[in-house]
Amino acid sequence: MAAMTPGVLASFVHIDAATDAIRALKAQGHTDLTVYAPAPNHEIEEALDHPVSPVRLFTLVGGLTGCAAGFAMTFWMSDNWPLLVGGKPIATVPPYVVLGFELMILMGALSTVLGMIVMSVVNARKRVPFSERFTDDQIGVFVPCRADQAAALEGLMQRAGSVEVTHAA
Amino acid sequence: MRKLASVFGGTLLLTLAVAFLARDATASRQAAPVANDSLVAPTLTASDSAALKGPRQPIFFRHDIHAGQYKINCQYCHYSVSVSSEPGIPSMGTCMNCHLVIGGSDSSAQREIAKVRESYNSGTPVEWNRVYFLARYAHFPHMRHINALGPNACATCHGDVTRTPQVFKVNNVNNMGFCISCHLERNVSRDCSVCHY
Amino acid sequence: MSHAYTPSQTHAEVTRDVVATLGAPSRGYVMMLAGAVGLFLVGLFTFVMLLKEGLGLSGYSPPIMWSVYITTFVFWVGIGHAGTLISAILFLFRSQWRTAVYRATEAMTVFAVMTAGLFPIIHIGRQWIFYWLLPYPNQRYLWPNFKSPLLWDVFAISTYLTVSTTFLVVGLVPDIAAVRDQVSGWRKKLYAACSLGWTGSDNQWRHYTRGYLYLAALATPLVLSVHSVVSWDFAMSIIPGWHGTIFAPYFVAGAIYSGIGMVFTLLIPLRKLLRVEHMIVDYHFDNLAKLTLFTGSILFYAYAMEYFVAWYSGNTFEQVTFWRRAFGPMWWAGWSMIICNAFVSQLLWFRKIRVNLTALFVISIFINIGMWFERYVIIVSSLSNDYEPWAWGQLNPTWADWGILAGSFGWFGMYFLLFARTFPIIAIQEIKETIPFPRKRGGH
Amino acid sequence: MDETQESGMDRRRFLTVLGVTGAGTAALSGCSTDRVQKLIPYMVQSEDQVPGIPTYYASTCTECASGCGLHVKTREARAIKLEGNPAHPVNAGKLCARGQAGLQSLYNPNRVRGPRKRLADGGFADTPWADGVAEVAARVSAAGGKVAVISGAGRGTFSDLLAAWTAAAGGTVVRYQPFDHEPMRAANQQVFGVNGLPSHDFASARMVVSFGADFLETWLTPIENQRGFAASHGYHDGTMSRLVALAPRMSLTGMNADEWFDIVPGAEAAIALSMAQVILAERSSAPPDAVALRGMLAAYAPDQIAQQSGLTADQIRLLAREFVSTEPSLAVAGGIGSQHAGAAQVCAAVNILNYVAGNVGKTVRFGADLEAGDGYAALAALQRRMDAGEIAVLVVHDANPVYALPKSAGFAAAMAKVPYKVSTALVLDETAALCDLILPQSHALERWDDLRPRAGIRSLMQPVMEPVYDTLPAGEVLLRVAKAAGGALAGLPSGTWDDYLKAQWQAFGRSRGAGDLASWWVGVLAEGGVYDAPPAPSAVRLAASAQQVSGQSPAFTGEGEFLFAPSASPMLYDGRGADKPWLLENPDPVTKITWQSWIEVHPETAAELDIREGEILRLVSASGSLEAPAYLYPGVRRDVVSAPLGYGHTNFGQYATGRGANALDLLAAPGDAAFLPYVSTRVTIEKTRRYQKVAKTEGSNRQLGRGIAEAMPLAAAARGLTPEEAHHEAAGGPAHEINTPRELEAIAGFAAAQKVAATKGNYVGDHPQWGMTIDLAKCTGCSACVTACYAENNIPTVGESEVLRGREMSWMRIERYYEGGHDGEPLETRFVPMLCQHCANAPCEPVCPVYAAYHTPDGLNGQVYNRCVGTRYCSNNCPFKVRYFNWFAYNKKAFPEPLHLQLNPDVTVRARGVMEKCTFCVQRIRGAQNEAALAHRPLRDGDVVTACAQACPSSAIIFGDRMDPESRVARSAADPRGYHVFEETNVRPSITYLAKVLHGAEA
Secondary structure: OOOOOOOOEEOOOOOOHHHHHHHHHHHHOOOOOOOOOOOHHHHHHHHHHHOOHHHHHHHHHHHHHHHHHHHHHHHHHHOOOEEOOOOOOOOHHHHHHHHHHHHHHHHHHHHHHHHHHHHHHHHHHOOOOOOOHHOOEEEEEEEEEOHHHHHHHHHHHHHHHOOEEEEEE | HHHHHHHHHHHHHHHHHHHHHHHHHHHHHOOOOOOOOOOOOOOHHHHHHHHHOOOOOOOOOOOHHHHOOOOHHHHOOOOOOOOOOOOOOOOOOHHHHHHOOOOOOOOOHHHHHHHHHHHHOOOOOOOOEEEOOOOOOOOOOHHHHHHHHHHHHHHHHOOOHHHHHOOOOOOOOOOHHHHHHHHEEEEEEEHHHHHHH | OOOOOOOOHHHHEEEEEEEEHOOOOOHHHHHHHHHHHHHHHEEEEEEEHHHHOHHHHHEEEEOOOOOOHHHHHHHHHHHHHHHHHHHHHOOOOOOOOHHHHHHHHHHHHHHHHHHHHHHHHHOOOOOHHHHHHHOOOOOOOOOOOOOHHHHHHHHHHHHHHHHHHHHHHHHHHHHHHHHOOOOOOOOHHHHHOOOOOOOOOHHHHHHHHHHHHHHHHHHHHHHHHHHHHHHHHHHHOOOOOOOOOOOOHHHHHHHHHHHHHHHHHHHHHHHHHHOOOOOOOOHHHHHHHHHHHHHHHHHHHHHHHHHHHHHHOOOHHHHHOOOOHHHOHHHHHHHHHHHHHHHHHHHHHHHHHOOOOOHHHHHHHHHHHHHHHHHHHHHHHHHHHOOOOOOOOOOOHHHHHHHHHHHHHHHHHHHHHHHHOOOOOOOOOHHHHHOOOOOOOOOO | HHHOOOOOOOOHHHHHHHHHHHHHHHHHHHHOOOOOOEOOOOOOOOOOOOOOOOEEEEEEOOOOOOEEEEEEEOOOOOOEEEOOOOOOOOOOOOOHHHOOHHHHHHHOEEEEOOOOOOOOOOOOOOOOOOHHHHHHHHHHHHHOOEEEEEOOOOHHHHHHHHHHHHHOOOOOOEEOOOOOOOOHHHHHHHOOOOOOEEEEEEOOEEEEEEEEOOOOOOOOOHHHHHHHHHHEEEEEEOOEEEEEOOOOOOOOOHHHHOOOOOOOOOOHHHHHHHHHHHHHHOOOOOHHHHOOOOHHHHOHHHHHHHHOOOOOOOHHHHHHHHHHHOOOEEEEEOOOOHOOOOOHHHHHHHHHHHHOOOOEEEEEEEEEOOOOHHHHHHHHHHHHHHHHHOOOOEEEEEOOOOHHHOOHHHHHHHHHHOOEEEEEOOEEEOOOOOOOOEEEEEOHHOOOOEEEEEHHHHHHEOOOOOOOOOOOOOOHHHHHHHHHHHHHHOOOOOHHHHHHHHHHHHHHHHHHHOOOOHHHHHHHHHEEEEEEOOOOOOOOOOOHHHHHHOOOOOOOOOOOOOOEOOOOOOEEEHHHHHHOOOHHHHOOOOOOOOOOOOEEEOOHHHHHHOOOOOOEEEEEOOOOOEEEEEEOOEEEEOOOOOEEOOOOOOOOHHHHEEOOHHHHHHHOOOOOOOOOOOOOEEEEEEEEEEEOOEEOOOOOOOOOOOOOEEEEEHHHOOOOOOOOHHHHHHHHHOOOOOOHHHHHHHHHHHHHHHHHHHOHHOOOOOOOEEEEEEEOOOOOOOOOOHHHHHHHHEEEEEHHHHOOOOOOOOOEEEEEEEEEEEOOOOOEEEEEEOOOOOHHHHOOOOOEEEEEEOEEOOOOEEEEEEHHOOOOOOOOOOOOOOEEEOOOOOOHHHOOOHHHHHHOOOOOOOOOOEEEEEOOOOOHHHHHHHHHHHHOOOOOOOOOOHHHHHHHHOEEEEEEEEOOOOOOHHHOOOOEEOOOOHHHHOOOOOOOEEEEOOOOOOO
16 A cells, blocks of 8 residues: 555544634645544534535436436337327327436436545545544544644644644655 | 456447347348349258258258259249248149159259158158248238239248258248338338237 | 434444444344245245246236235335435434434335335236336337336336435445444455445545435435326226325325334334344334324325215216225225224324334334235225126135235345344434534533 | 247147148147147148138038038138038028037047947957947847947938938937927927927017027027027117017026016916917907817916916916017927926917917928937837847947936936947947947048938038048948948948948939039039028918817926926037037026036025025935035026036046036936926925035126116117117106216317327328127127137137136126016116227227237237236226236147147237237238238228127127228117217227117017
8 A cells, every 4th residue: 555645643532623623724724634524514514614515416417317318218219119009199298207207316316426426536635544433433634744844733733632643654 | 346347348348239230130131032044053962961051851952953943933832822821831742743753863862852752652741840930929921922022022031042952041030120120111011910919 | 302312422332332233143133034034935936836837826816917916016115115205305304313213214115125126027927028118129129118107117116226225325335434443354344345435534525415415305206206106007097996196195105104114113123133222212213103193194084085086976986996995895904904004093193102112013013914905905906896897806815925925025024134234224424413522612 | 928839729830730631640640749840741732722721611510400501611621610601591601609619529639539449347448440340240230130229410311321221230220319309299299280390480570489498599490590589689670579488497598588477387388378268269360270279278268377377367468469469479389498297288389379379380380390309209218128138239329318318217227238339429428438339430520421400401511621530430330330241231332431422412413403413512512512492381280189288287296395497508508518618618698607517596595595606505306416506596486496407427528527417317217208308306405505616707797887788678769869868868867968078178189199199100091990889689698709709719718717716718708787686677687798899098008018908000909919928907907807818828728639729820829928808800800901912902891700790690790890981880880779888988999889679668
């Protein structure tokens, strides 16, 4: 496994401690933070203040495509070999709404999942240190930095109330 | 991981390709035979029949000699094809019309023709092996097709037998697409109940 | 009761308690699993016989061309509704109490729909060509008939299965990661693989929460549509007793009702089996019971309406059908459906009963039986006496019918039990979400 | 589909057996090669057989004594369907269910497959023909005249030869038919001094009174009767004839009667005489010699006999007056169902009634001399000689007396006293089982033969195919035996049977002055025989013995409180139908029960005795007992129980043996009676408290006012009202629109949609729209169409267990609905032939996920078997419930070899798991279209006739193109009586029913 990104990784138990740290770091111009949390948390989101995730675009596009595909398929197929059933029109909207709807949901959902995966992978920072407690009960804040900045940042973390600070070089 | 994916994808593509080729194959039909005045059938012996395509028959009957070289009209033997849904299998008597006198040029032919005479005299009909077997839920009125497409239309489905020493399955007549593509081309009915009842 | 309940006090406890459910299986669990597998084998044998001999083995007697199999199909589809309702709709409503139970119900949904999905194949005359219902390019140039409600069904059920499965899996990922970081050895490797490299970084959470929201948003109309489509299998026909405009809402309500019934039946024993009594508590059952009461009352209304409309329509066919439903040869089925669903559910007006697990369990059994009979009555009794009196007939099911029914329960139970042991049956991260982090300045 | 198709016999399977037309019994080896796909050529091409094109041969039906003409449809040298010969005067192209099922006696898997000889251990073993013939010859010559022959063969060249043969052997022949109408002949002798059966003209009779004569089932010539009855009783131009039935049980004839009186059993004679008395008393124009009867008849004034007859005096007077005032009228008697000890007197009384009403010579025509045997008395006499050991050699041909006589008659015991017995049975029946040698005869369709069923008719039979088994025509056997025996027998012709028969015909031809015999013969073969115009009725006068006619009701033996009146089953006839699946599965027209025998009990009686349907009852008489499930039938008197004849065979092949109970077991030994009195014993009912589901096809026998079987009063019909108008008139309100404006809108929308659809694909252009009308005023419920449908469309018989689950496959079913019947109103029966209605807005089509059910351009409701996946939604959604599902591989069980040879090669044999239904005989439509296309001409009206329409003896069914205003079907559908079933569902059926017409109060 390749070497870790140099930087400081601090673990927090207290939420406000973590948010203080984040705000302080951002104040100092450290923007590419990585913040681990066992559960999504509004305070952290506010502190980080990221733009809204673009996943919704995937949902929209997928849904529309699905709907279109549904209607296109049904109309084309019933017209491809016209067969009269029950005296009903060969190709007709009402029954095909169901299929349009179902395909809309299906493709919408699948493309949403795709979106989640793609987005997380694309924006993921590589080789960031991680501690197993972050999926348990602790919040982790990692800030990449040069060796000479490390001491200062460690101090910042401690002051914010970190329970454990490690320096990955 | 990546390897697995590529293998999977590859097989998928392959199957699709095969499927489409197969589909085209069913659609492609052999062209009607070109009128060739001087067709000479190759010399073959009964022993060669094993090497030829198609089921081996009790008698090495050669369409390429009868229909090709000697230009015997298909309907001379398949007598009911233009009037009935069934093409008709020539009776042993029909064979004997000629083979009473024609004994065969080479030894192999003589041996085969001897079988015909033997069967006729002993009154035990020859059991030909079926080559084309249309599924029983599809009804194919031969006469309608012969009357619509002409006496030589046989080749459309059965291939050019004037060149085949041993008849083999040229088209899978049980592929519905094989029928439909033709009905579409000629813009004739493809109503299900025309064939299926 | 409104403020957030706290079964485990801290995030650490939550992780610990849930991971504990994945420990060595108890004896009771093993026995139940064995039972489930046994039932499944019964069903498998029956199906093989059906393939070999033909559908005639089961008790079909014309004019009753659909009977136990379709009944059970609709039953399972119905079961499959509570899950998505709780996990998706209640998620949108931000109701906290769902967190403890939704994983279990969602798993139930997926496996119930998996079960239901088998029946369209089992019940057709030539099972080996069931795929002709799918629109795939073929050398015959033939396509399926999209006007047929059965085809809507194919699409609705498969969509629902796919979406609810993805919904379940997506919800699982962070929890699997949590488990991954608690266990060791080969199990760690397994969960690591399943966790898709989840770390809980801000970036992951950011897209995750959004995506989950939209999945919920899509699943919500879906869950309502699926049983509507199933109901149209009947409502689109002209059979008196099927041809009803209220069928869609009527079926959806029934589906949720039966689904929650099944949730009770599963959770009440399960929480003991997995020793999580302190995480799934009165609070949840109370709320579930209220939902049951609500949908149960809708059913009550729907039943009443069916009979009223039949009378009010002045249509002799309708009237005879419903008269015979209540007083005909199948009166017993008709009444057991009304009593088990419409009346029994009314007991839940009393809080004492809502929080009494024994009572709830008993009621839930009634609900399951009642809802199975509802479908049985709608399908069989309506078919047994429709337009043409000369063709009227009665059904007497055979071992082949019961064999498949039993098999379906086995098939369902098998997967559900295996799931409950392998993956966190209680949503770790969602519970954690409800527990505030400690603060350095003062408490909460 | 495919795998289950294999066992199905169809076009290509026929091809595999082509050659064997030249190769005799290789037939079976030929077609038993199931999967091996061989093409076997003819040895020599036969000029009248073209593969794929049916060849029709004229022949004659031997399933009863009527002697109807047949057209045998053959394909690739296999008989595949029996239809009526239009040229034949008796049946004019029509054929009953029994006649059509003759095909299943030809291909019956239980047929004796070759000569068989009894072994010491009692079993049978094959023996060569030569040995068999030699053995018989030896025995006959050794018998020294102690030879007797029992023959069921009708009058014809064979019976002549048989007579000559027996005479030469010094023996006696008894020509025996179980249903031989002895009472009628005795009565004709007594009243008119004529010993012969007259013909009855139902077609011209305006009023028919039946004194227990089941003329629509088994009485004389049922098809001819039905044709005539339907012609006169079927409504046309404001009129219809009238039928009154007097019988303790409502038979099929009773169900078709405008009035049915459940008279006291045995009172028929008294009533007939009473009517005659009224007529003579009130009418001067009676034949002069009839006046002499006044004295004798005085004793039968209505008031005298009213109380013991079950009719009021006024009813009798009314009947009598109407009978004489509607000319010509017709009274008939002598049915099996009322054949009690006094039956001869009943027929005599009815003769007198007809005579005084002036019907004799008009509707009753003597001189026709219908086919009749020697009667029971002759057989009884022979039995006494057998008992006395005066018979050394007994030959049984085409007869099964051991079954046809009550066990108490002891015929089997008598046979045991005969040292040597020979049978020519097709199937090893009860009688054949007791014989020492079986020389199986060829089936009527496998041999040359002829019949003279009545004066002026010579009807031919010709071999339409090679014998299925190693059998010979009985005539051939006789000649061979004669040759071998020598002696007096040597005098017989020396040639073969075929030569003999043809010689006879040539002699006949010469006698008719045929110039070119050869061409004459070809003509005769094509016509199926020689049919002279019926002879003018021979004038008859009352004989002196007419004075002795008495209206005494007969004494019934036994103590029980119920009279036992067995009914002659229209399907099984005298029992010979019991080995034919078609007849067993075709429901009894009255009770709708299949594959089972039953006991009919009146519902009220049942209530008293706490009997529920299906309880197995034991009927006990002095002579025996029988057990069968109870069937509650409102059409039987409260003090009468009835059970069908023809069941309870002890040895008659896999289908008949052990099926049901034999009603004859209850009867006492007839002793030296002149005929077998079927209605003679009283019985007690014993409840067994055991139950058995009755295999009936009837769900509910009431139509709950759903207008499925509509009927209207004659008056209303005459005024050209529609059934609906008639209803509203009766109800006193004006006709109201059944659809709301919204519904009408929707209906219009449907119509518009179809116009749009008609601009696409195959739907472009003009197509015929096939349609059908069914006239309920003509339909008698005889069910001939049902068997025709089975035969034409390869419909599998599913057997008792499946019928019990309601899984019968009859595409065409006859529904029988009751009206009235309680609190005083008379019980009325309505028959509705129900088949796929081929709806324009078919509910079954849109629900099929794979287009297996769809609408064809020519207006058919198509069903593509090989596309069907079997969701069965179509059947659920069909209001008429006319779709049938293959729950198992019925095609594998239903046609055991050689029954599979009967299958129609033009129709797919449906596989397991697919839905099937009536197709309007689409194979016939396509066939006709192909023919027309080859001839470059358009289809003409009448080119396509469905199997049911072709068979219907009442001609109640018309098929054709509804779009062609000139077509018969279009014109008939325009009849104001026309209506559609379940109109309110807007499914727009292609079948129009014409409402039944009822004689209202005006009667």
